[in-house]
Amino acid sequence: MTRQKTVTTHMNREQAITEAFVSLTDTLADDVDPLTLLRRLADHCVHLTALDAAGVMLVNARGRLQSAVVTEERVEITEMFQAQADEGPCIDAYNTGEPVHADDLTASEDRWPVFAPLALAAGFEAAHSFPLRLRGETIGALNLLARTPTSIPPQDARLLQALALVATTSVLTWSREPLRPYDIVTHTQAALSAKAVLDIASGMLAASAAITPAEAAQRLRAYAAVHHQRPADVADALVRRALTPQDVLAPAP
Known part of the structure; x- marks a missing residue:
């Protein structure tokens, strides 16, 4: 019975992962736009992992990160903290092009003296971020938060990176026209507008x-x-x- 339940759970997760990737590549439907795709990305990240909340920040025309979608209002507050203080996991992920992890924000106050206390006050004790990158260009960052100290297992990290890549590709190629380097800012600014x-x-x-x-x-x-x-x-x-x-x-x- 236990084995059957384990197999069923595994199959349900595999199906959910497949459906997530399919939904992030659905750029032909009349009711889909870049914000819808990013919203789906944030929702899938929460549903498929142990994380409690998610959001996406995009770079604006001034080269600053700005909140685009969130799964709950408190996530947007943490993103405003990061943008205003110019510090935090999303800022670091965007600047370095690499994932950033803080399994326990109580140990990160030296790292982010403004962001960490404010995120803790908002009810989050762990923060992770993955860059949104395509063809060497970083257009933003995926913001992932948990209410308790939480690490991301390697398999989930690979999944999140893959979801972020697929979503970034879909957002930047949503218009189905050839993507030119200077179009990237146009696409992200349109989504923020x-x-x-x-x-x-x-x-x-x-x-x-x-x-x-x-x-x-x-x-x-x-x-x-x-x-x-x-x-x-x-x-x-x-x-x-x-x-x-x-x-x-x-x-x-």
Whole structure:
């Protein structure tokens, strides 16, 4: 019985890993855009490992990392800490092009005197980061956090690196046009601009329905999925008043 359960669990994980890679290469669907792909990356990293939360930071036009997607609001807080203090695992992973690990942040205060205490105060005790790299260019970093001291086993580290590579490739080739070196900044800046519009639209929904911005963003994504639209396009329509908050908040048919 135990052996059968072990085999079944292994098969379920293998299936989940396969589905993760398939979802990250789905660039042809009408309702998929770079932010959707990065959101899937963050979600898969949490579901497939012992980590509790994840996010992605992308480099902006000024060469600074900026939060693009998160699985929960507190992750974005840690990313803001890193960007403002110019220190932390994502900053180091982006600058070096190598994975960065802090299994226990309580032992990392000398390493990151600003970031480590603030991340601990936000409820996270471990932080890991993998660079988002393609063809020698680093466009950002994958931000991985745990609420207790947590190391990443070698097999999970290889999986996370592979997922990050596939997602980076999909984001940069999403337009299905030949990628030129100067297009990389254009692609990342477009994703960050879409994130800004999503934040505004989520704020509009939150104010209309008296819900949190995180709940509003979830409602927006649900509306986009039901109507086979990109979340960024729905957000843009809300900001332009082509859609009303009531349209998006109405129960799905």
